[in-house]
Amino acid sequence: MTSPRPPHSTNSPPALHRIDRFYIVREIGRGGLGVVHLARDPVIDRNVAIKTLSPRLSAVEKKQAETRFVNEARAVGGLAHPNIVTIYDANIESDPAYLIMEYLEGSELSRMLDSGRIFPPSEIASIVRKLADALAYAHRQGVIHRDIKPGNVFILAGNQPKIFDFGIAQVLNRVSSTAGLPDGPTLEDDTTTSLHDNLAGTPNYMSPEQAAGRPVNNLTDIYSLGAVMYEMLAHRRPFQYDTTEEVLDAIANRTPPAPHQLNKAIAPVLSQIAMKAMSKQPQERYQSGEEMALDLGRYLALHKRVRSKVSAARSEEDDDLPALPTRLPQFALAGLLAAAAGAAYFWLRMKGLA
Structure with missing residues (x-):
């Protein structure tokens, strides 16, 4: 099997700097155990984040970090949720070992x-x-x-x-x-x-x-x-x-x-x-x-209703009392917020939070 050719994107990294098929663009993060690079997958033609072990690790630290790599791959590999990072691939046998994850901006x-x-x-x-x-x-x-x-x-x-x-x-x-x-x-x-x-x-x-x-x-x-x-x-x-x-x-x-x-x-x-x-x-x-x-979610729904009522009150006052564009809406806002606070307190009592 021939090696994949470098990607044709203008963002393509140099062909000589790669890990397996992934072409490294630049370093985007570094921690005590690992380094994260932006990379390009030429097969699927997409940006990915590639996490590798730090080259400065001792033999003992490297073994421990590899254990965490395996654990992370197994933990996240089976998950699919919009608010959890996606891991596409992992290779612990490679040198350096790596995880391939979605690139986050x-x-x-x-x-x-x-x-x-x-x-x-x-x-x-x-x-x-x-x-x-x-x-x-x-x-x-x-x-x-x-x-x-x-x-x-x-x-x-x-x-x-x-x-x-x-x-x-x-x-x-x-x-x-x-x-x-x-x-x-x-x-x-x-x-x-x-x-x-x-x-x-x-x-x-x-x-x-x-x-x-x-x-x-x-x-x-x-x-x-x-x-x-x-x-x-x-x-x-x-x-x-x-x-x-x-x-x-x-x-x-x-x-x-x-x-x-x-x-x-x-x-x-x-x-x-x-x-x-x-x-x-x-x-x-x-x-x-x-x-x-x-x-x-209940808090957000309550917040949305209050904002909607405040907006409606302001709009009504602007239409009916053009000579008093701000004072009455402020009173309306205060009343609505007080009502919202009362509703929130009642809700908290019902939930056992207050």
Whole structure:
């Protein structure tokens, strides 16, 4: 079989720089264990992301990283969801070993938050709702991510999120073999750590049971998603401490202030969704991604109705009272928001959130 000819696209990379049939365009990401490049698949004529092991790894680190590669390929290979990254292929026997994934254009949520990006509440609800739906799907397939954090969420155009990096995921009843990865959790760059199979993840987003090294199930992902939502709402992490030990102790023993107490622009109803997801006791959290997505959907529906009524009120006032173009609509807005708040509070009482 002859080798495929280089692609004819003007974006084609040099023919001499390739991995198997994939022509490397440029590096687009780098971490402690791996490097990600934009590449071109000449057979299907599409851009892909190719993830390879870092050439600087020791023999022991390389073996551990290969284990994560296999785990990620098995975890994601059977998933098909619009908010989960797609893995097309994997080759652990190749040198270098690689994963072929869909190429995503956008930014990691962590980079956006670190740069000071502030999302409107409705956008936060929409993004987290899609992530909750994606986790619900993964959990139904027997996959627990175990490392949900802003650094593992990619935001595409139109605020479409994608979950990626399933390297320490649990698949069905098989616990991923991640023992011996780089020692010691760090708070400096939210590096994923694995001290043993149960204590794997990123300290700032670990559930209490995960931080304690106890066995976890799908509810650990619910907690972590709540922590991500909290950070988006409050513009800070739930627990702000300098050391890993302090963070882990706070996760186990302290309750952070609700996001709406830190950010007055946030409605209590939205704030309490994040807090419920982050309940210390797993049985007090949302019991599935579907449940969390449902409450976020109710919030978005309520928000849409309020906006529609406000818009209608403004339009009516503009038609009837052209000499008073702003004052009365402000009163109308206040009344509608008060009514919405009352409806939201009643809903929360019914849901046991208030």
